[in-house]
Amino acid sequence: MILEKIKESAWFKERPKVIQDAIELLLPIVFYKFKDSGMQCYLISFQEPANGLLEDVTVTVQKTGKGSKMGLDPLHTNSVFGVKLNDLEAW
Numbered sequence: 001m002i003l004e005k006i007k008e009s010a011w012f013k014e015r016p017k018v019i020q021d022a023i024e025l026l027l028p029i030v031f032y033k034f035k036d037s038g039m040q041c042y043l044i045s046f047q048e049p050a051n052g053l054l055e056d057v058t059v060t061v062q063k064t065g066k067g068s069k070m071g072l073d074p075l076h077t078n079s080v081f082g083v084k085l086n087d088l089e090a091w
Contacts (some may be wrong), residue, residue, distance in 0.1 A: 002027060019046045022057040022085060031091035033067055034083075040066035040091055044079060058082045 003024060006012050012020060026032065028043045041061035049056035060081040 002029065015046075016048050016052075018052050018054055018057060019048055021054050022046050022059075025085055026059065026088060031064070032061070032088040033091050035087055035089055038067040040064045041080070041088070047081075055085075057085055059085065059088075061088070 006023065006027065006029075007020075012023065015023065023046065026043060031040055031042055033040050041063045044060040044062050047058045047060070049058070058081070060079055061083055062079050
């Protein structure tokens, strides 16, 4: 239902096809976590690769500080760019 609403939006329709495909994999309204660290984040933007391949799409995320394994949650509130789609999973 949410994906269908997003697909109807002008914002989605204006994106390149490869970014539309990436949005279908990682909805921009969901919290995610890094598979390797468990750190929670949310999407800020999608970056279209020069080669146009879905596997090379990256995202910029904002870490929330939740899920830190070291107990340093307040320190983990920075943005990270160049994150591969496969590095994240739904929270």
